[in-house]
Amino acid sequence: MTPAAAKGRPLLRLEKVVRSYQSGEQTIRALNEVGLEIYPGEFVAVMGQSGSGKSTLMNILGCLDWPSSGDYWVNGENVKGKDADELARLRRETFGFIFQRYNLMATATAEENVEIPAIYAGKPRARRMARAVELLGKLGLKGREGHRPNQLSGGQQQRVAVARALMNDPPVILADEPTGALDSKSGEEVMKLLGDLHGEGRTIILITHDAQVAAHAHRLVRISDGRIVSDEVTSKGRAAKPVQAHPREEEGMALPGFGEAAKMAMRALKVNIFRTSLTLLGIVIGVASVVTMLAVGNGSKQNVLDQISAVGTNLLSVRPGAPGIRGSGDIITLTQADARAVEGLDNISVAEGERSGRFTLRYGNTDYQSTVTGTGPGFTMARNWAVAEGSFFTDRDVAGYAPVAVIGKTVAGILFPYGVEPVGQYIQVGNVPFQVIGVMAEKGAGFGGQDQDDVVLIPLSTGQVRLFGGNYVNAITAYVTDISKIDDTQAAIEDLLKARHRQEDFSVRSMASILQTATAMQNTLTMLLGTVAAISLLVGGIGVMNIMLVNVTERTREIGVRMATGARTFDILLQFITEAAVVCTLGGVMGVVLGVATGLALKLFGVAIVFTLPPVVLAFGCAVATGLVFGYLPARQAAQLSPVVALASE
Numbered sequence: 001m002t003p004a005a006a007k008g009r010p011l012l013r014l015e016k017v018v019r020s021y022q023s024g025e026q027t028i029r030a031l032n033e034v035g036l037e038i039y040p041g042e043f044v045a046v047m048g049q050s051g052s053g054k055s056t057l058m059n060i061l062g063c064l065d066w067p068s069s070g071d072y073w074v075n076g077e078n079v080k081g082k083d084a085d086e087l088a089r090l091r092r093e094t095f096g097f098i099f100q101r102y103n104l105m106a107t108a109t110a111e112e113n114v115e116i117p118a119i120y121a122g123k124p125r126a127r128r129m130a131r132a133v134e135l136l137g138k139l140g141l142k143g144r145e146g147h148r149p150n151q152l153s154g155g156q157q158q159r160v161a162v163a164r165a166l167m168n169d170p171p172v173i174l175a176d177e178p179t180g181a182l183d184s185k186s187g188e189e190v191m192k193l194l195g196d197l198h199g200e201g202r203t204i205i206l207i208t209h210d211a212q213v214a215a216h217a218h219r220l221v222r223i224s225d226g227r228i229v230s231d232e233v234t235s236k237g238r239a240a241k242p243v244q245a246h247p248r249e250e251e252g253m254a255l256p257g258f259g260e261a262a263k264m265a266m267r268a269l270k271v272n273i274f275r276t277s278l279t280l281l282g283i284v285i286g287v288a289s290v291v292t293m294l295a296v297g298n299g300s301k302q303n304v305l306d307q308i309s310a311v312g313t314n315l316l317s318v319r320p321g322a323p324g325i326r327g328s329g330d331i332i333t334l335t336q337a338d339a340r341a342v343e344g345l346d347n348i349s350v351a352e353g354e355r356s357g358r359f360t361l362r363y364g365n366t367d368y369q370s371t372v373t374g375t376g377p378g379f380t381m382a383r384n385w386a387v388a389e390g391s392f393f394t395d396r397d398v399a400g401y402a403p404v405a406v407i408g409k410t411v412a413g414i415l416f417p418y419g420v421e422p423v424g425q426y427i428q429v430g431n432v433p434f435q436v437i438g439v440m441a442e443k444g445a446g447f448g449g450q451d452q453d454d455v456v457l458i459p460l461s462t463g464q465v466r467l468f469g470g471n472y473v474n475a476i477t478a479y480v481t482d483i484s485k486i487d488d489t490q491a492a493i494e495d496l497l498k499a500r501h502r503q504e505d506f507s508v509r510s511m512a513s514i515l516q517t518a519t520a521m522q523n524t525l526t527m528l529l530g531t532v533a534a535i536s537l538l539v540g541g542i543g544v545m546n547i548m549l550v551n552v553t554e555r556t557r558e559i560g561v562r563m564a565t566g567a568r569t570f571d572i573l574l575q576f577i578t579e580a581a582v583v584c585t586l587g588g589v590m591g592v593v594l595g596v597a598t599g600l601a602l603k604l605f606g607v608a609i610v611f612t613l614p615p616v617v618l619a620f621g622c623a624v625a626t627g628l629v630f631g632y633l634p635a636r637q638a639a640q641l642s643p644v645v646a647l648a649s650e
């Protein structure tokens with residue numbers, strides 16, 4: 001019964017092929033036990049009314065879809081049990097597709113559209129381009145290589161589609177209503193092209209409902225309600241040497257590289273430049289905030305640590321009051337005698353008692369309130385604080401209750417008019433005259449922000465007698481010689497004072513422990529800032545995912561075309577992941593730049609900024625990882641689509 005039975009082994013063979021669709025309760029048999037053999041070099045037209053099953057047949061012939069039951073052999077290979085990638089290979093090696101609506105990629109030029117099947121076949125770029133240009137030339141599109149589909153007429157677009165179908169030099173051309181969307185003249189041209197291709201020895205399978213179009217073929221298969229109702233030779237086919245499949249070309253096995261995917265990604269992103277920019281913005285802000293916030297956090301930490309270190313970490317500070325004792329301000333048991341006893345301990349070079357109060361200072365007509373601290377000559381060493389002008393008071397001044405004062409830079413600046421040398425002048429401290437004998441070096445803002453230079457230092461003895469009253473002190477500051485033994489020394493002070501006071505009405509703290517507390521506090525702050533920033537980065541990532549999901553939905557048909565031209569699951573996956581990765585990498589780079597720029601700008605305004613590499617690497621890494629993760633999910637969804645489903649989408 002088969003008219004071409006004499007031609008040897010069939011190229012394509014269907015046996016009892018059923019393709020059924022489930023629609024609700026009903027099962028529709030779009031193909032019902034179809035048997036068909038197609039031999040190399042035939043030009044077959046499949047005709048039938050709309051809904052008769054023509055497209056279903058073509059999809060199965062082209063390995064875009066597979067039978068629900070029955071067998072289909074391509075070149076002797078049964079497609080049953082083949083996975084998606086093997087089917088992709090079969091498509092790539094055997095078929096070129098021409099669709100009714102051309103299915104060109106709107107964002108790519110004619111030349112790039114023609115190249116696509118060769119990209120998935122792994123052909124080198126130069127050869128690809130040369131062949132694409134040559135094919136377009138042959139099809140009368142010379143000079144139109146750089147045009148996009150919307151710059152071409154319908155007939156020209158269909159010719160680009162024909163060139164694309166020929167790119168991998170397939171032995172079989174499958175054309176589903178190729179003239180359906182064309183005017184009669186363009187339709188004639190396309191039919192003549194198909195005739196020429198047949199003349200070259202290609203097997204042509206043409207699907208149409210138009211008898212005039214079908215008349216170009218040499219064999220006519222009529223289909224109705226999913227069954228073949230007639231199959232006849234209408235004219236003698238030309239005896240051409242059939243084109244053979246090109247299985248497993250060496251280079252055909254190479255994967256299209258990441259570079260190709262990146263290029264396609266850039267193109268896809270450029271098309272929707274506004275949407276891409278908004279997505280980018282999310283990532284940029286996320287990365288920039290991580291970089292800036294952590295720099296601010298680190299800067300603030302560094303600031304505090306510097307201030308504490310400036311005070312000196314060799315200090316132990318004894319203060320009245322301890323946990324459990326109420327009203328530590330009333331505790332007046334700490335004395336200068338305690339300070340002397342502490343000074344006698346091992347590993348302590350100086351210990352000075354200090355007593356402070358607020359007093360009004362006066363020089364000439366200027367009144368100023370400041371903190372007045374009574375202390376001893378060891379103060380400069382204990383506080384690691386030098387005298388800038390004049391000198392500090394001595395043991396003799398202390399012993400003689402000398403009315404002398406050393407003032408801080410701030411006090412000097414406020415009390416004395418420009419041009420008056422403070423050293424040697426007399427000032428009133430709470431109505432008691434003191435002679436200024438020195439000015440301390442500038443120390444700046446202390447831990448907590450108070451101005452450390454806003455101070456007047458006087459001998460403790462003088463202060464106790466003439467200003468403060470009583471012989472107790474507010475604090476004892478001790479300077480530790482060997483910092484590695486600071487814990488033992490602290491314990492020794494505690495033991496000594498406990499023995500002297502018969503109770504623990506004081507506490508000893510080291511600057512090192514304050515440093516630790518401050519560091520912990522600052523780390524918490526940095527963590528907090530980092531968390532806020534990380535959240536904004538996450539939000540940016542969700543933006544990428546959203547865009548990728550929209551992308552996949554919008555471009556389902558494009559995915560179908562790519563699959564029809566031989567793209568593997570992996571190729572589709574790679575392409576969409578690459579798009580997400582490109583957005584995120586770009587966003588990461590821009591975010592780092594913006595973050596550093598913002599940091600530098602803040603620095604100009606006096607904010608402490610310390611850039612470190614880890615946050616930059618972390619933020620950038622997170623951005624790229626976000627892209628890969630959030631890009632992967634929609635990409636996988638895209639890659640798992642069946643080619644027919646993808647092609648059928650609007």
Ligand code: ADP
Pocket residue numbers: 021022023028029030048049050051052053054055056057
């Ligand atoms: P033709 O291309 O000849 O117009 P099709 O092959 O597209 O016809 O369709 C054949 C039959 O299968 C029709 O009845 C159609 O409604 C049905 N069909 C096609 N695709 C699907 C599908 N995805 N789901 C359900 N029914 C389908």
Ligand code: MG
Pocket residue numbers: 054055056
């Ligand atoms: Mg159809």
